[in-house]
Amino acid sequence: MPVAVAIERPLPPADLMACAERPAGLPEDASLIAQIPTTIRAGIIRMARAFRTNADGKDRLVNWLAADSCPVPGKAVR
Amino acid sequence: MIRAILSKLRGEAAFLVLLAVAGAGAWHYVLFQQVRADRDDAVHRAEIVCARSGVEWGATDTAARGVLCARHVAGLVAFRADADQQTARLFAKAMADASARTVKDNQAARLAAEAASAAAIRMETADAEAERRNRVDREWLAAVNGVAGLRPPTR
Numbered sequence: 001m002p003v004a005v006a007i008e009r010p011l012p013p014a015d016l017m018a019c020a021e022r023p024a025g026l027p028e029d030a031s032l033i034a035q036i037p038t039t040i041r042a043g044i045i046r047m048a049r050a051f052r053t054n055a056d057g058k059d060r061l062v063n064w065l066a067a068d069s070c071p072v073p074g075k076a077v078r
Numbered sequence: 079m080i081r082a083i084l085s086k087l088r089g090e091a092a093f094l095v096l097l098a099v100a101g102a103g104a105w106h107y108v109l110f111q112q113v114r115a116d117r118d119d120a121v122h123r124a125e126i127v128c129a130r131s132g133v134e135w136g137a138t139d140t141a142a143r144g145v146l147c148a149r150h151v152a153g154l155v156a157f158r159a160d161a162d163q164q165t166a167r168l169f170a171k172a173m174a175d176a177s178a179r180t181v182k183d184n185q186a187a188r189l190a191a192e193a194a195s196a197a198a199i200r201m202e203t204a205d206a207e208a209e210r211r212n213r214v215d216r217e218w219l220a221a222v223n224g225v226a227g228l229r230p231p232t233r
Binding site: 032051055 | 212
């Protein structure tokens with residue numbers, strides 16, 4: 001038995017190790033044309049940006065703990 | 079006068095020889111005592127060394143004594159070398175793993191940042207257009223999906 005022993009780091013619970021949820025986004029039909037007030041548009045954009053930041057960060061965190069568990073952020077999406 | 083002494087000694091030759099033999103014997107006896115003391119001391123030290131290594135010297139069988147002990151000590155030396163080697167290998171592997179992990183994460187972070195920045199530029203353009211025309215169209219919706227990193231519903 002060696003003096004130094006490799007220890008498997010305990011992973012967080014499985015539900016925390018799930019990859020970020022990425023549901024379908026907004027429909028992109030050419031027929032959909034709407035008027036949206038500027039402030040609401042800005043809010044939608046803010047939420048979209050935060051969603052990406054959180055989801056990419058979570059996937060990176062899971063990949064850090066367990067390699068290749070989640071698709072690499074920025075690669076799978078457009 | 080010297081001749082007189084010599085002739086007298088010649089008469090006592092047997093005694094002189096006996097005296098010389100006795101002297102030599104005594105000398106050897108003294109030497110033997112020293113050798114035996116040295117030997118006992120050496121054996122005693124060997125017993126102590128063996129006892130510290132955790133195995134009895136085994137004095138009951140003269141031929142076998144020290145054999146178990148020597149084997150045990152050889153085993154200890156081998157263990158020490160093996161442990162050092164395995165420890166070094168474990169440390170090297172741990173360092174390599176950590177380094178590979180960091181490199182991989184840096185790469186992922188860079189890709190994510192590039193994609194996010196490209197999407198943000200597209201969003202800015204689309205939103206400016208929506209603001210100008212006061213109308214949200216397909217390009218704006220697609221840009222929002224891009225900023226969020228989402229695909230449109232497949233319906």
